[in-house]
Amino acid sequence: MTIRIACTLLVLVLFVTTGSGLPLHPIEIGALTEKADLIVLGEVMSRVREGTTTIDMSGTLMSAEIVRAEIAVDRALKGTAPTGVISLSFAMPDRPVGYRDVVQGEYRMFFLQRKDDSLSFADPWYGDLPAIREQNPVSGSPLNQVTMVLGRALESTRLSDVEQFEVLDAVRRLHTDLSTEILRQTLQSASGDFKLEVARSLVARNDLAAFAVVKDALLQQTGLPVRLVLDLAGSLNGLSDPRAVPGLAKLTEINDSAIRRPAAEALRRTGSQSAIEPLSKLLGDSEFRVRYSAVVGLGEITHQDEWTPTINEFERNEERYLKHWRLWVDATYK
């Protein structure tokens, strides 16, 4: 049976933001699932331009296309399960504001909202995500079903690099037990650079399960693209598990401030007594931010509040703080 949901858009007025350089929040699958009236898996059968309209974007009027797409629905993860084809209407502004468009033939998971008699994206920037066509249905709450669909997409070899990033970014920013489990399972089965991408996703969530993978990659770095090295190093900014101290200490010995900086910051965040020694070795580091992490970390761990400066205060009186901590380290450990 074909269900068609009427789409009549004479004038489309959206109160949204735009810009060439537009601040957005990263994708939040939990909020998106909550907001959507209908979440379906399906293929884009057609995309047609139905006319033009004007969009009011925070007071700036902007012309836009009215687009109508038809989706052949496999099944619904939330809302009444339509079978057959549904119509989806949305605006595509002339300027590059990052709205999601659809491409005929794509198979996706669509997060939709009903408005009057028509369906549109629940979020114009994050209205759909890659999915794979398969027979086995998922069950549970809508969020669990969405997460499972993303997990299966992560395991698939059928996604492009960009699609893989979309899915991985959605899963790693979802802080649930199921998403953690999916990332850990994917880490076990993945290989090459993708394995490192998954590993850094877990480390950024303070998950120690993947720290060894990231640490070893940063210590060796053989053949890794520069961007991946920076992403691996940057993921350490999410780490605070005290069990990582020995590995982090090794990373602070690397002759690359892009790695020492987040490693030192992670040592600080552990708040562990075992971090005192590696932090004290960084008081003489060539990088300002590494020295700051050492000083503020030592201050926080030993509760010497008056010697725990803000960044600005440290910048103004750096020698005073370094002198104190050098003397303290000498008196305490020598």
Place this chain on the structure above:
Amino acid sequence: MARATASIPNGDGGVPKPPCRKVDQEADAPVPVKPVISGPNTIWWFNGLSLGVSGYSTEITLSASGSGSSYQWSIQDGTDKVQIAGSGQASTVQLSSIGQSATANDVKILVTIGGMTSDPFSITVKAPYQLGPDPSQPTPQYYSDATYAWFTDIYYSVEGNFGVAMPAPLSVVESFGALVPDYSGTNWQPGPPQCLSQTDPGATFLDHIGGERSGRIPTPVYNTNWGGAKVEHWSQDWRVGSCGGGPRVQSDTIQKWTDHALHTGIVSPNP
């Protein structure tokens, strides 16, 4: 304790003195108790944003417990960082921020009740300070787009004055300087500056920068080698706390090429 119930030698000629009752009087009197202050140890400073920032306390209330009915609150250290609202003569006191800390717990609050003064109660005035990397996506993400050729997403985390990510979502607003064309005859369409009313819970956000529609000059192209010509650039300031303004946490230049965009000349912090 043995009570003095009979005459006792007093060392001054044996003249007995009345039984001493002093010890009993002290034992029966209420023992003065040092007042204790309780309340939050953190207050936030957003350069005096008058409407406050949801999720961040720029005013806090402290309570005192102790024996007595006369209260006097005072600021021992940090009069340039917090101020007391009202007379400070009640069992609770409201503090508001007027500056930020230099070191942890450098604001000290006292309360005196019935002549007894509390130990100092320590407070840190935290403040948004700079943009740092988003641990989940430290480098810009670049991808193709069917309508606008490409997008470059640049991710950030809003950090406080101790270099730690802000603990709750907050507004992020950008402002632009004048557009400077780099490509002769370009008709790319820059949009107006925008406000994000709320970052994600980890205070992270992204600057979502797109290419152009294919009919524009020059034609945008998706090219992972990033060898395209410069198209245009303009300066950008980032402020946090309110869509109407707030502390500046970064300045940079948005540079667009035919095949990508980046933030260049980043200055963060830049209060």
